Amino acid sequence: MTDRERIDLALEERLDPEDLRRLQEDVIADPSLRTLYAERAWLHGSLRADGRFLRDLAEAPTSPPLPSTLSRPSLNLRWVAAAVVMVVGLASTALWRNRGPVAVLTEAAGCKWAGSELPTAEGSRLGPGVLSLAEGMATIRFVNGASLTLEAPATLEIIDRMHCRLLQGSLVADVPKPAHGFTVDTPEMKVIDLGTRFGLTTSGVGNSHVLVFEGEVDVNTGSGKKRLTTGRNLQLGQTSDSSRTQEVERTRVPEPAEDGWISLPTSAGRGKDAYVRRGRDRPTGAEPLIMVKHTDLAPENQRRAYCAFDLRQLPKPTKELADATLVLDVESSGLGFSALVPDSRFAVYGLTEGALDAWRENGICWINAPASSDSGLDPAKVRRLGDFTIRRGSAPAQIEFSSPDLLEFLRAEHNDLATLVLLRETGESEPQGLVHAFASREHPTAHPPTLRLKFLEHP
Known part of the structure; x- marks a missing residue:
C-alpha cells in the first residue's frame, strides 16, 4: 500500500x-x-x-417544467x-x-527551496502556485500591499492576490487597510485579516496556531467563527505528550568508532536534562524539549536549560581527553516566530562546584536551579565555555559546539557528573519573540544532548 x-x-x-x-x-x-x-x-x-x-x-425545489417543446424527459x-x-x-x-503575477518575492537571500512550482529568485513575480521553503526566511509582497514573511521549513500555496494557503510551517503577515479581507487558510482554520499583523503556524498533521500582534482577525473553524484582537491567540489540535509518562530507556555508551570518537548522551547512566522558566515551579524534566529564551519585555518567559552527563560511563578518565564537542538537535518549540528575533547568540556554561551537579531532573525549577537567579548565573559557581549563534530564520538541524574551554572543563571534572547550562544572551524587540528549543533525552525521535569525545592515543 x-x-x-x-x-x-x-x-x-x-x-x-x-x-x-x-x-x-x-x-x-x-x-x-x-x-x-x-x-x-x-x-x-x-x-x-x-x-x-x-x-x-x-x-433543492425545481422550477416549473418548461414547455414540452423545450423539455427532454431524460434530462x-x-x-x-x-x-x-x-x-x-x-x-x-x-x-x-x-492570470498575471499577484505578488513579488521581495526577500530571499540565503534561502534554500525544495519542490516549488514558482520561481524562487529574489525579485521574481509570482502567480498562483506553490512555494516550498527548506531553509531561511522569505518575504512575499502582494499587489494589494499585504506582506508575508515565510519561515522555513514551510509550504505556501498562492491562490490569488487576496488568498493563500499555509500547508505547513510558519508565517508572519502584515496587512494594510487596502488589503482588508486578505485570507490565509490552514488545514484546520481560515484566518481573515481585518487590517492587522498576525502570526500563523501549522504542522500539517492537525495543529494550527494564530496569534494577533496588532489589530483584529476573524478565524473560521469547523466549530464556527471567532474574532481575535491584539494579543489574543487560538490554537487547534494538540501534540502528543505520551513521552511525558513513558519510562526513558537508559542507553549504554557505545564503543569508540573507528575514528576514535565516542558519544555520551544525557540518556546514558545518571545523565539528565531539563529547563527552567521564571515564575514557574513546575518541573520540566519529563518533557521532550529543553527550551531557552531571553527577553526583558516579558521576564516571566525567561528560560534556561541544564544538561548533565555521567562521566563514569566513559572507558577512560577525562584527563586523557583530546577533543570534545557538544551536539544539540534543534527542534521547533511552536512558541513564537523567528521573524521577530535577530540572530541569536547562545552561551554555554559549566557548573564548577561538584555539589551543584546533584540537581534532580523531576525537581529542578527556576527558584532552585543551581547557580541561577533572576539576574543571571553566579560567576563564582559557573565557568563560561563559549558561545554559538543561530541566525534569524535559518536554524540548522543540529548544533555542534566545541571550544578549548569546554575541553579544559571536562578534563578537570572529577565529580563523575558534568553539568552544562545553556542560555540565550540575545534579547528581543517584540513581546512575542521566539522560544528556541532542542531535543531532550525524552524526545521520541531526535537525539538527546550529546558529548562527542575523543581520547588521547598512547603508543
Missing part, C-alpha cells in the same frame, strides 16, 4: 487502528510525508465541500445546473491560474 493510499484511507476513516497508528508515527517523523498529508487533506476537504454543495443543489435540469456551476467554477479557477 502506497503512502497516498494510506493517507486517503485514513481521511476516509477506513484505515484500521494499527495502520492508523503507524501512519501517524510516519507523518510526524517524515517532513515530505507531512506535506503529502496536508495536500491530500486539502483535496478531501474540497471534495467533501463540493459534494455537499451538489447534494443540496440536487435536492434532469438540476444536474444540468450543477454541471454548469462546476464548469463555471473550473473555468474561473483556470482563469485565475492563467
Whole structure:
C-alpha cells in the first residue's frame, strides 16, 4: 500500500487502528510525508465541500417544467445546473491560474527551496502556485500591499492576490487597510485579516496556531467563527505528550568508532536534562524539549536549560581527553516566530562546584536551579565555555559546539557528573519573540544532548 493510499484511507476513516497508528508515527517523523498529508487533506476537504454543495443543489425545489417543446424527459435540469456551476467554477479557477503575477518575492537571500512550482529568485513575480521553503526566511509582497514573511521549513500555496494557503510551517503577515479581507487558510482554520499583523503556524498533521500582534482577525473553524484582537491567540489540535509518562530507556555508551570518537548522551547512566522558566515551579524534566529564551519585555518567559552527563560511563578518565564537542538537535518549540528575533547568540556554561551537579531532573525549577537567579548565573559557581549563534530564520538541524574551554572543563571534572547550562544572551524587540528549543533525552525521535569525545592515543 502506497503512502497516498494510506493517507486517503485514513481521511476516509477506513484505515484500521494499527495502520492508523503507524501512519501517524510516519507523518510526524517524515517532513515530505507531512506535506503529502496536508495536500491530500486539502483535496478531501474540497471534495467533501463540493459534494455537499451538489447534494443540496440536487435536492433543492425545481422550477416549473418548461414547455414540452423545450423539455427532454431524460434530462434532469438540476444536474444540468450543477454541471454548469462546476464548469463555471473550473473555468474561473483556470482563469485565475492563467492570470498575471499577484505578488513579488521581495526577500530571499540565503534561502534554500525544495519542490516549488514558482520561481524562487529574489525579485521574481509570482502567480498562483506553490512555494516550498527548506531553509531561511522569505518575504512575499502582494499587489494589494499585504506582506508575508515565510519561515522555513514551510509550504505556501498562492491562490490569488487576496488568498493563500499555509500547508505547513510558519508565517508572519502584515496587512494594510487596502488589503482588508486578505485570507490565509490552514488545514484546520481560515484566518481573515481585518487590517492587522498576525502570526500563523501549522504542522500539517492537525495543529494550527494564530496569534494577533496588532489589530483584529476573524478565524473560521469547523466549530464556527471567532474574532481575535491584539494579543489574543487560538490554537487547534494538540501534540502528543505520551513521552511525558513513558519510562526513558537508559542507553549504554557505545564503543569508540573507528575514528576514535565516542558519544555520551544525557540518556546514558545518571545523565539528565531539563529547563527552567521564571515564575514557574513546575518541573520540566519529563518533557521532550529543553527550551531557552531571553527577553526583558516579558521576564516571566525567561528560560534556561541544564544538561548533565555521567562521566563514569566513559572507558577512560577525562584527563586523557583530546577533543570534545557538544551536539544539540534543534527542534521547533511552536512558541513564537523567528521573524521577530535577530540572530541569536547562545552561551554555554559549566557548573564548577561538584555539589551543584546533584540537581534532580523531576525537581529542578527556576527558584532552585543551581547557580541561577533572576539576574543571571553566579560567576563564582559557573565557568563560561563559549558561545554559538543561530541566525534569524535559518536554524540548522543540529548544533555542534566545541571550544578549548569546554575541553579544559571536562578534563578537570572529577565529580563523575558534568553539568552544562545553556542560555540565550540575545534579547528581543517584540513581546512575542521566539522560544528556541532542542531535543531532550525524552524526545521520541531526535537525539538527546550529546558529548562527542575523543581520547588521547598512547603508543
